[in-house]
Amino acid sequence: MEVEEVLRPGPARVDRPAQGALNRIRIQPSTGWGSLNLGELWAHRELVYFLTWRDVKVRYKQTALGAIWAIIQPIMTMAVFALFFGRLAKVPSDGVPYPLFAFTALVPWMFFSNGLTQASNSLVHNANLLTKVYFPRLAIPISTVMAGALDFVLSFVVLVAFVAYYGITPTANVVWLPLFALLALVTSLGVGLWAAAINVQFRDVRYTIPFLTQFWMFGTPVAYPSSLLPEPWRTVFGINPMVGVVEGFRWSLVGAKTAPGPIIALSSLVAVALLVSGAYYFRRMERTFADIV
């Protein structure tokens, strides 16, 4: 019998696990609205962690005051409000001492406002990453907003101290507090994604944001209670998602008199809509970032 096949030794081959279609990527021009590709973002979660860590570390290394700054900002603002709105203008405060009333709102407000400001410029600030490495670009604004979380925690500690100082015992409603913090994060990120994506092409955005947040703060019941508004308008006010955040914070932590149920529902809806639409818009514009940044 003839042995037809002869085993020939071949060149050394690298052992590749059978990947086949699993690792195959097709590169081609995308059309229409891309998918959010959250799976890929999740796969890059370590990178989000590192970018957040970087932002936090750099901020604390560069500033002399560092952590103190996170606390000074809301405290000083509260002091000014307490003097002008609380004492001089005698703005009502839902049965809570005015300084505490204002501070409870300022803590989540600062988280939102700083998060938005940082996120809107995050892509341009990280232009070198956009043009040299691939990773899901959502990681950048997300990490910027998360970096603000540390400041939020610090100012929250001060808030708790305030609550104790005023001798107020939180009711069972305090369990809802994390949800309101989450709502602030969602709003911050949602608007931040829109701003970040638009800012890449229209750099005006960067200069509009400080003005926008200033204006937004007056449109949010930080210095005044939403109970100033008569009923149908008060609920409609909830279209501003930060209204739900701020009133929710006050209700759950310091027991402000009025329970703001419908407002919160409306705010949550708007916040989620902002986030989802922001994410889709961001993903759609992502294709052009490296070319125009």
Next chain:
Amino acid sequence: MNDVVIRAEGLGKKYNLGMRKKSFRESMVDLASAPVQRARRLLTRQSAGEEDDDSIMWALRDASFEIRQGEVVGLIGRNGAGKSTLLKILSRITEPTCGWADIDGRIGSLLEVGTGFHPELSGRENIFLNGAILGMPKAEIVRKFDEIVDFCQLEKFLDTPVKHYSSGMYVRLAFAVAAHLEPEILMVDEVLAVGDARFQKKCLNKMEDISHSGRTVIFVSHNMSAVTRICQRAILLEEGRVVASGESHDIVSAYLRGGAGTTGVREWPDISRAPGGKFCRLRKIRARDREGRTVDTMDIRSGVGIEMEFDLLLPGYHLLPHFYLWNEEGVQILGANDLDPTWRGRRRPAGRYVTTSWIPGNFFAAGTIFVDVAIIAIDPIETQVHEQSVVAFQVIDSMEADTSRGDWAGQVTGVVRPAFEWTTNYTPAGIEVGKA
């Protein structure tokens, strides 16, 4: 036969030249005037699909190729040929305008050294940050941390903020991290252009190691010496198109010959396209013999002249022309500075200069020699011209006895092969060798 890991078909990338950051106002104005633009196009009979030629640029056009697993492929071409664009598309940093590519395997891209380094963070912190940005999982960075530190030899400085590092240290740290990336497909864009010669050698060695371990490498470079050393195949791009692909030696020769038909000369008749800076432009560079003929091959015993022709556009500059020679193994043989006393230390008037450096025969080893050309201005030091691998010539060993090989017919090693002067002293027999 190895599998194809990258298959590209008709890849193209178009840029609108007006694509710059517009202000909102400008965009609104554009939007408002759009109907007027369209009317104008209709009147001048431009077809609806075509924009003005002036406003669009195809950085890459109809690029199709295949790359197999384990290959090291060089991507070469002049500046603006589309190499970086192609790499960006394959690295998913930018999207193609048309065409597609299939990639099988994890990609690691090294388009610059030290991406994401932050000056305020320490070396240690930047290793983690950079590694994460390049795509290494944290566990992998931890596992390789000691190797990385060992590679760049910066243990003592790990906790100093990187802003205090010298540029050489910076590059060593950055490359150390990048070198430990283990993707299945590695794409490298000209990272060899930074760093000193010793560092560049380290980079090349590392890339060779990577290719020996079976991984695929795509290497963009202007250094033909490095390309011939580590790439088996090369793809030549010209004005966005793939014009040739094949065995790297052949493609490198094709690139160097350019339009001239010979690798021994390159010239730039149009000054607007001549390489250089604000006040000095290189017009022509060639390898020549004593009779003034351009040479691209020569006998090992012959000398060669490296002739540089450049224009100084503004008077009063102190210039230093110099060149570097590289062999096929990626080794830099030498660098030579202009020693001609005529202009040494003197500020030159504007005009055209032709500077020639004469290299004696019986000096080079056999093989291809690549020439890099540079002109710097002194005081203040400013590079005006730096062109890699502009011309090349072949040194042929004639196997004659009047070269350094003497009577030896076998292989002769060495980066250079000078024929030295030797002397011998002889004393006849009769001296006491030693008693039994």
